[in-house]
Amino acid sequence: MHVSRWISSSISAATYILGTTARLLSLLLAVSILSFCLVSAAPFDPVTAFIGPEAVISPEQKAAIAAHWGLYDPPPLRYVAWLNNVLHGDMGISLIYRQPVTEILLERALASLALMGLAWALSGILGFVMGVVCGVFKGSVFDKITKTCALALSVAPTFWLALLALMVFSVFLQWFPMGMAVPAGKLAGDVTLADRLWHLILPALVLSVSGVANVTLHTREKMVTALASNYANFARARSESRWQLVRRHGLRNVALPALTLQFASFAELFGGSVLAEQVFSYPGLGSAVTAAGLRGDIPLLLGIALVSALFVFSGNVIANVLYGLIDPRIRESAKPFRPKQKKLPDTSSTSPLPNTPDTSSSPVSLPSPLPPVIALKPTGYHRRPGGCSHD
Amino acid sequence: MTTHTHPHTHQHYLHIHEHDLASTHHHPATYPLLSIRDLSVRFTQYERGLRQITLETVSSLSLSVDVGEVLAVVGASGSGKSLLAQAILGILPANARISGKMTFQGQELTAQRQQQLRGREIAFVPQSVDYLDPLMKVGRQVQGVRNSRQQQQAVFERYGLAPFVAHLYPFQLSGGMLRRVLIACAVIEDVSLIIADEPTPGLSHAAALEVMRHFRELADEGRAVLIITHDINLAFDVADSIAVFYAGTIFEHAPMADFIAGPDALRHPYTKALYRALPKHGFKPHPGTQPYAGALPAGCLYAKRCEWSTPECEQGTIEMRALRGGMVRCIHAL
Numbered sequence: 001m002h003v004s005r006w007i008s009s010s011i012s013a014a015t016y017i018l019g020t021t022a023r024l025l026s027l028l029l030a031v032s033i034l035s036f037c038l039v040s041a042a043p044f045d046p047v048t049a050f051i052g053p054e055a056v057i058s059p060e061q062k063a064a065i066a067a068h069w070g071l072y073d074p075p076p077l078r079y080v081a082w083l084n085n086v087l088h089g090d091m092g093i094s095l096i097y098r099q100p101v102t103e104i105l106l107e108r109a110l111a112s113l114a115l116m117g118l119a120w121a122l123s124g125i126l127g128f129v130m131g132v133v134c135g136v137f138k139g140s141v142f143d144k145i146t147k148t149c150a151l152a153l154s155v156a157p158t159f160w161l162a163l164l165a166l167m168v169f170s171v172f173l174q175w176f177p178m179g180m181a182v183p184a185g186k187l188a189g190d191v192t193l194a195d196r197l198w199h200l201i202l203p204a205l206v207l208s209v210s211g212v213a214n215v216t217l218h219t220r221e222k223m224v225t226a227l228a229s230n231y232a233n234f235a236r237a238r239s240e241s242r243w244q245l246v247r248r249h250g251l252r253n254v255a256l257p258a259l260t261l262q263f264a265s266f267a268e269l270f271g272g273s274v275l276a277e278q279v280f281s282y283p284g285l286g287s288a289v290t291a292a293g294l295r296g297d298i299p300l301l302l303g304i305a306l307v308s309a310l311f312v313f314s315g316n317v318i319a320n321v322l323y324g325l326i327d328p329r330i331r332e333s334a335k336p337f338r339p340k341q342k343k344l345p346d347t348s349s350t351s352p353l354p355n356t357p358d359t360s361s362s363p364v365s366l367p368s369p370l371p372p373v374i375a376l377k378p379t380g381y382h383r384r385p386g387g388c389s390h391d
Numbered sequence: 392m393t394t395h396t397h398p399h400t401h402q403h404y405l406h407i408h409e410h411d412l413a414s415t416h417h418h419p420a421t422y423p424l425l426s427i428r429d430l431s432v433r434f435t436q437y438e439r440g441l442r443q444i445t446l447e448t449v450s451s452l453s454l455s456v457d458v459g460e461v462l463a464v465v466g467a468s469g470s471g472k473s474l475l476a477q478a479i480l481g482i483l484p485a486n487a488r489i490s491g492k493m494t495f496q497g498q499e500l501t502a503q504r505q506q507q508l509r510g511r512e513i514a515f516v517p518q519s520v521d522y523l524d525p526l527m528k529v530g531r532q533v534q535g536v537r538n539s540r541q542q543q544q545a546v547f548e549r550y551g552l553a554p555f556v557a558h559l560y561p562f563q564l565s566g567g568m569l570r571r572v573l574i575a576c577a578v579i580e581d582v583s584l585i586i587a588d589e590p591t592p593g594l595s596h597a598a599a600l601e602v603m604r605h606f607r608e609l610a611d612e613g614r615a616v617l618i619i620t621h622d623i624n625l626a627f628d629v630a631d632s633i634a635v636f637y638a639g640t641i642f643e644h645a646p647m648a649d650f651i652a653g654p655d656a657l658r659h660p661y662t663k664a665l666y667r668a669l670p671k672h673g674f675k676p677h678p679g680t681q682p683y684a685g686a687l688p689a690g691c692l693y694a695k696r697c698e699w700s701t702p703e704c705e706q707g708t709i710e711m712r713a714l715r716g717g718m719v720r721c722i723h724a725l
Contacts, residue, residue, distance in 0.1 A: 234522035237480050238535050238576065239510025248536075252526045328526060328560045 024313055028306055032083065035305040040075045044296035047071075050095045082302070092299030096291060101303040104288065109307060111181055112284030115200060115277070116269050119207035124262045126208070127215025132254065134216065135223020136246055146216060154213035158272045162206045162279035169202055176202040179280040203280040207272050211265060219258050226253040256327055263322065266315030270308050422497040423455040424615045425479070425584055430491035432474050432483065432639075446684040449474050449639040450692070451491070453711040453718070458583065461607055461616045462644075463626030466636025470681060472619045473518070475636075476588045479617075480515055481505030495584070510535070514577035516587035520569055523561040530557025533575045546575045550605070566593050570602050578609065585609060587618045591625060603629040623669065627651075632717075635662050638681040638692045645717035658719035660697050691721065699723045 046069065047062050070078060085092065091101035130150075134143040153161075170178045177183065181199050182191045226232060227250055235245055270286075277286035285304055292300040324330045432449035448471040456462040466472050477483045479493065481502055493500040495508060509515070523532055534543040547557060550571040556564070564572060570590060577585050587606060591599035599622070607629040610616045619636075620626060626633055627650065634644040643659035650656075653672075654663040664677040679696035682688060688695065690705040697704065703722060711720045 230517065230519070230521040231524045233477075233482050234515065234517050234576075235524070237482050237509050237515040237517075238580070239506075240536050244536050248527070249524045252524065256526070329562055332560060332563060 020317055024310070027313055028309055031305055031309040032086075032302065033079070035302050036075070036079045036082070039298045039301055040078075042296075044298060046095060046296060046298055049296035049298075086306075091303045094292075094300040095297045096295050096300070097297075101299050104300060105285070105303050105307055108283065108285045108288045111282070112273060112277070112286060114196075115204055115207065115282060115284055116273055118200060118204040119211065119273075120262070120265070120269055122204060122208040123211025123215055123265075124258075127212045128219050128255075128258055130212070131216040131219020131258075132223055132246075132251065134220040135227065135254070136242070136250070138220075138224050138227075143220070147220065150213040150216045153209050154217065156210070157275070158206065158210060159275040159279050161209055162203070162276050165202055165206045166279065179203075179282060181283050199282075203276050203282050206280075207269070207276045210272060211269065214265070214268075215258065215261065218261055219254055222254045222257055223250055226250050229253075256323070259326070260319045260323055263315045263319035267312045270311060422494060423457040424496060425457075425500075425617070426455040426494045427479070428453050428492045430475075430478060430493065431489065432471070432478050433488045433490075434484075434486055435488070436486075444685055447639065447687055448684045449478065450687060451708065451711075452640045453720075454634050454641050454644050456584070456615045456617050458613055458615050459610055460632065461610045461618065461630045462632055462634060463623075463630035464617065464619045464634045464636050464641070465623045465626055466619075466621065467681065468621050470636055471639045471684065472621075472636055473588050474639075476515065476586045476617075476619055479505075479586060480509050480513060482509070482515075510537075510580055510582075512582050513584045513586065514580050514582040516573050516577045516585060516590050518589035518592060520561050520564070522573070523569075525561055527560075528557065529559050529561060529564065529572055532561075533557075533572060533579060535576070535579065538579050542579055543575075546579045549578070550575050567598050567601075570594065570598075571605075574602070574605055582614065584615045584617070587616065589620055590618065591620065591622065599625055600628060623665070635659065635665065637661055638687070639684060640692060641711070641718075641720065642693065643717065643719045643721075645719075649717060658714050658717055658724040659693075659721050660699050660724075661693050693721075 047065050050065075051057060066072060070081065073081075082092070089102070091105070093099065094101050094104050097104055130146055134146050137143050166178065169176045177199055179199075181196060182188075183195055183199075186195070223246075227245065229249075232245055232249055235249055240248065273284060274286035274289055276282070277284045278290050281287065285307065288300065289304045289308075291297070292304065430449055430452040431447060434446040434448060436444055436446060438444045452475065454462070454464070464472060464475065474483065474487075478487075478489055479500070483489065495504070495513070498504070500508075505513075523529070530540075530543055530547075533546065534540060543557065544554065547554065552568065552571055552575065556568060556572070561569070561572075573590070574587075577587075585606070590606070591602050594602065603618070603625050606616045606618060610631075618626065618630070623633070627647070630647055632644060632646050633650055634641045636642075643657065643662045645657060645662070648656070649658075650666070654666050657663050657666060664675075667673050667675040668677050677696070682692055682695070688705065690703075690707060691697070691700075691709045694700045694704040699721075701723070709720050709722060711718050714724055
């Protein structure tokens with residue numbers, strides 16, 4: 001019994017992982033084909049991008065380089081050649097940085113992850129706290145001010161905010177440096193962690209602003225809905241105080257959608273980082289993609305397209321899996337509830353009215369009454385807490 | 392546990408307290424547990440832009456219920472019955488305004504007192520699974536904020552809920568389990584008044600009857616039970632008296648015996664029509680509809696449909712008055 005259950009749950013777990021991997025691979029393939037079509041159609045001249053616009057070489061030499069690189073081959077052939085190299089771990093050499101694309105991606109992704117991670121955590125924590133406070137004290141002065149600011153900030157363009165922040169905090173107040181990830185003119189070996197953090201704070205703050213605004217508004221709305229719900233009203237009718245209500249029912253029901261939103265926000269975060277990094281000259285993926293796009297660095301562009309697709313995809317997968325693990329409506333309905341009839345006390349015999357046929361002793365496992373924003377296939381591989389015994 | 396007695400052997404008569412109707416404070420001991428005088432609930436709404444309208448969803452409602460008694464408030468769906476429960480508990484939506492006077496144990500039921508009493512002296516049995524937190528296990532919810540786990544287990548045992556049910560989430564409950572869980576929420580608190588709002592939807596007749604018998608049992612143990620329902624047949628089986636709800640008010644509050652005796656024992660023309668409309672009493676339909684809460688007529692709310700209607704019916708306020716051991720809101724009732 002236990003073994004067969006274990007086997008069946010392992011099989012569904014394996015199915016889920018295989019399915020996710022297949023979707024990831026097909027997504028990456030689609031993204032690479034689409035990006036390749038776009039860069040092929042764009043008026044990029046890789047040879048000029050490589051040698052630089054000032055260098056004077058004859059058209060014959062240019063043509064020789066182009067022929068050497070296979071630029072006269074039909075696009076499908078070039079794509080297949082690129083794909084073959086990528087599958088062998090070679091994403092090509094960046095035309096503007098003269099370094100292997102994989103090395104650049106790694107270095108830039110680390111810098112970007114620090115920036116985006118900080119902004120992400122800030123927007124999640126700050127937004128959640130402010131949203132909860134606003135929702136609980138709906139209609140208060142704090143709520144009104146926060147709501148108005150959040151509405152304004154959520155539509156403010158990131159690059160404009162970044163410029164504003166640079167002007168105020170770096171130029172006038174001089175609290176923070178003028179962009180970059182490390183102090184200019186300092187040897188790489190001398191750069192401390194404090195230096196890096198100091199350079200990270202302003203871009204991270206700016207990047208988190210729209211996230212904070214969105215999470216605040218969303219959490220506030222969910223909290224207001226939760227506190228006006230029938231279950232909150234019933235709890236009130238059972239003498240629960242406002243704080244008990246918030247703690248027992250409010251936070252519980254608000255945390256789930258907030259968590260989903262937080263992981264699903266990876267795409268926006270990446271989009272915002274492109275603009276913020278550009279303004280702060282922060283050497284992350286975002287500024288690399290701008291440089292690559294403006295100067296026609298096709299290998300780097302394709303590499304970044306793949307990495308960003310992977311990044312957003314993993315955010316969504318994490319949201320899906322977490323939702324399935326945390327929300328009991330998905331977790332419990334993924335595994336149909338089977339009480340062991342033999343071990344259960346006979347409910348009808350303990351009923352105060354033995355004559356009435358007990359029409360209700362078998363629990364039913366209904367499908368989730370509230371489908372999640374991102375539906376998780378009810379694969380049922382999530383383990384029930386406490387194993388499979390209910391006795 | 393009190394032995395179960397058939398409700399119809401209870402020769403209850405309504406607790407008519409003439410002095411209570413005059414709303415004075417002479418002898419608290421003779422007051423019914425809960426007494427409501429001229430309760431009105433109004434909602435202010437914006438209709439089409441900035442035009443404000445007032446909906447009087449409960450108007451001049453009077454009734455009383457005492458310890459040991461099951462009172463069924465019977466009315467059509469959507470006639471504002473649930474608001475009565477919310478008004479007594481003080482959990483109406485923020486845009487609701489109430490007027491009138493409610494007393495509990497002889498003392499006026501103010502908003503502050505409602506807050507102290509609800510959950511402690513007055514319990515609410517809601518109508519659907521929406522009233523349980525979807526993300527909290529049933530056992531913890533029944534336990535609430537003031538009771539022990541042992542109390543929760545005891546009340547589960549009383550209602551035939553197996554221990555494993557405590558670890559289920561609300562969405563995993565069957566209809567019958569849900570009813571028992573909701574009743575358990577009320578019983579775990581040692582209250583003297585239980586207000587149940589439509590406690591039997593979606594149940595088979597047998598299961599609904601079992602739920603109603605639970606309420607009968609709770610009243611026999613010395614509580615007052617007020618059941619709000621649209622199902623008059625279920626009320627017949629367990630209630631001591633029935634209050635007939637129409638367009639936000641009570642037309643007649645009569646002992647159960649009068650509903651068994653038939654239309655001649657009943658007082659209000661609407662109650663008589665309701666009696667004749669029941670399948671087992673001729674199934675005779677009654678033309679017309681209840682008036683809309685936004686446009687209530689002056690005088691009697693039933694005048695437009697009433698065969699006894701005279702010009703006096705459409706003037707002034709029709710007061711609730713005592714008649715033949717019951718209460719009626721009709722100037723012509725004999």
